[in-house]
Amino acid sequence: MTPHPETWLTPRPEGLWCAPGGFHIDPTRPVGRALITHGHGDHARSGHDAALATPGTIAIMRARYGQDAAGSLQPQGYGAPIRVGEVDVTFVPAGHVLGSAQVRLAYRGSVAVVSGDYKRRPDPTCAPFEPVPCDVFVTEATFGLPVFRHPPDGEEVGKLLHSLEVFPERSHVVGVYALGKCQRVIALLRRAGYDRPIYLHGALQELCDLYVRLGVDLGDLRPATVADKAALKGQVVLAPPSAIADRWARRLEDPVVALASGWMRVRQRAKQRGVELPLVISDHADWDELTRTLADVDAPEVWVTHGREEALIRAATLQGRRARALSLVGFDEEEGE
Amino acid sequence: MKPFARLLDALIFTPARNGKLALIEDYLRHAPDPDRGYAIAALTGDLSFARAKPALIRGLVEERVDAELFRWSYDYVGDLAETVALIWPEADSRADAPHLSAVVERLHRAGRSEVPALLAGWLDALDSTGRWALLKLITGGLRVGVSAGLVRTALAGFGKVEAAAIEEVWHGLAPPYRDLFAWLEGRAPMPAVTAGTGFRPMMLAHPLDEADLATLDPRAFRAEWKWDGARVQLAASGGAIRLYSRTGDDIGPAFPDLVAALAEAGPLHAVADGELLVARTDRDDLAPAPFAELQQRLNRKSVTAKMASERPAFLRLYDLLFEGAEDLRGLAFGVRRTRLESWIARDPRPRIDLSPLVAFDTWEELAALRAKAREDGIEGLMLKRADSPYVAGRPRGPWFKWKRGPLTVDAVLMYAQRGHGKRSSFYSDYTFGCWRPRTDGEGRELVPVGKAYFGFTDAELVELDRWVRNHTVNRFGPVREVEAGLVLEVACDSVQRSTRHKSGVAMRFPRVSRIRWDKPVEEADEVATLERAIPA
């Protein structure tokens, strides 16, 4: 008889544990062997003895953590199964950020897929999500409420371009998360025909360089030197979300403060962040994508984690699936958004 | 609708006054007539049509979205219009989005029963920003941080005329202001100034910071009692009589007894500012009944004869804006006051009286009078500079409201509920109770006496939230029942009898004034203490 995934895949304080494989997935504390879905800080921690991840994720971990990333880092490309302990492991594109993967786990004829973070809409900077049939689908639920419906990316980038027209004298400081969002916003601007230089806060430089080395074209990027305010007038300046409200951004002349995040969908939240131009651009699936993915994957059972579980459990139940919350600790809802 | 929705959305996020002015002027340059006129009226609160109640909107959305999912979403977002705008299912193919003018004109003609279908059709045709703007419009609360004064400044900027010129013609005009735009675009002469029964935006007061009294000269101010009723503007011209609420809604139809009594005494031609109150029926003079009596009437759109005779309404006036066709608003308050007194003396009407001035020489003397005032209907004092003209909005300096000190009780925290919006991750809504003897004679029990959402700092909220989570004994959805272990000092404006609460009492405007981490729950107040505070 094939064992139900709940007998071999279990939540532990340090993360999701697969006993027959002898590994954790995205553990929040250093462990012996870890599978890493993608490079965001709340998924890829440093200090594991051994880590298995896609080549893209490994490059990101090396860039972020240097030599301390892990005792050993083993790259494994998309689509090719590898046996770990008694479990066959396959990385499948998740469409979240460069290198991001879902993990397909097969053990004695029973299959579970751990989505990690994912989205369904096209992203010029990473491979698109692929639905994989399974017995249990473990899904994220960052935007697990029906109010979260991200508008088309083009419309949101259009808002930024329109604002540049209306306020040609003002610097437009856009808060973006350093990994993924930053490069995606640049790529979307380029797609929309914006070919002027884009200025980067120092904290964003390294990962942009990495994306370029890995073959993602980002156009003319320049360091944003706040000292030279005049050069930044009417330009797009990208900065980490933490920098847009602090002294760094205030040293610019009368900046328009924008923030690219799925949370910007709710006005109160945008206002709370002091944002003048909210851009609803997210690297996570919105509500429609989440519920569509449950239907596409069509697993009889769904475990929900990493966000607002209750509503997505309700939606899965209304689709006729068994669903429950998987309580994992240590994930940060702002991380990666 | 789309340009209007974009404008509202941008206004919400633009903090700077100049930015807001630029956005409005830009809109006026691009939007056609009559859309832009209706947009202006929406911003200044001068539109009137059949409004939709929150319950109607909830009903529409729950036909389309799972009720549970809607409830969680509303809990998170905290604002009904926004929740519905975001959650409304996107139609596969959209009908053409309606123009703002089409929406306003259709609603103006619509009967109440037509509103749901109209609204649903428009929601299907709009995108989420459009839906949000429509819902804000139809529920009558735009709240985009734009005053009527700012809108008029933008109009002045748009037409390159003086702001005072806009002020002058404004009150004679009605939406969609075609003559105004014709003038501002140089296509027609300046519109004539007229009086009438239109709503004149009210002048509002700032709360008094007692520390500021030292800087204010008592001789420059006049004091009046602040009545615990509803602020209204009486606008009468010939046979027509309107009673406008602060937001410019005509609430006259809900008070036919009052309107009829005013009309019976002959033609009335004036605009006056005053308080709508319910008179006590056990007295021959006009003496205000507790606010709860008025609340009974404000809650309904029409009134039964029984209701009107048990709770007769009257007006207590404190300002005169127009006498006949003469606009008094530019005159000093002291002068307007004299005109009001002589006007009432000359043409007395049943159900109208004069709000008296409170004489005083020093702030100390006035403070003592305020502290003593505990009778029905008095909420505190109003201070008005004798030399202040009547201007729309809430100018800083000329008018202050000085509410009387609150009542406080020590109550025990019983239930906590998750808040809305930015507080949705905290247990921030607290139900508290007081002691009363058990009916079986065995000791005492706690019964809820009220609910408070504010009064604490963000840091205190974090502590309260932690306390709630650590002392939960039961959960009901978003509500947690906690053990009887924490005393809250709760302040309120007054206490009333209530049939809705098990305790038989209800507090008006309760708020947490202190968290008594130190106080044993046994020492919290009894319900009897609250009952003693109910006005006889």
Ligand SMILES: [Zn+2]
């Ligand atoms: Zn994540």
Ligand SMILES: [Zn+2]
């Ligand atoms: Zn992530």
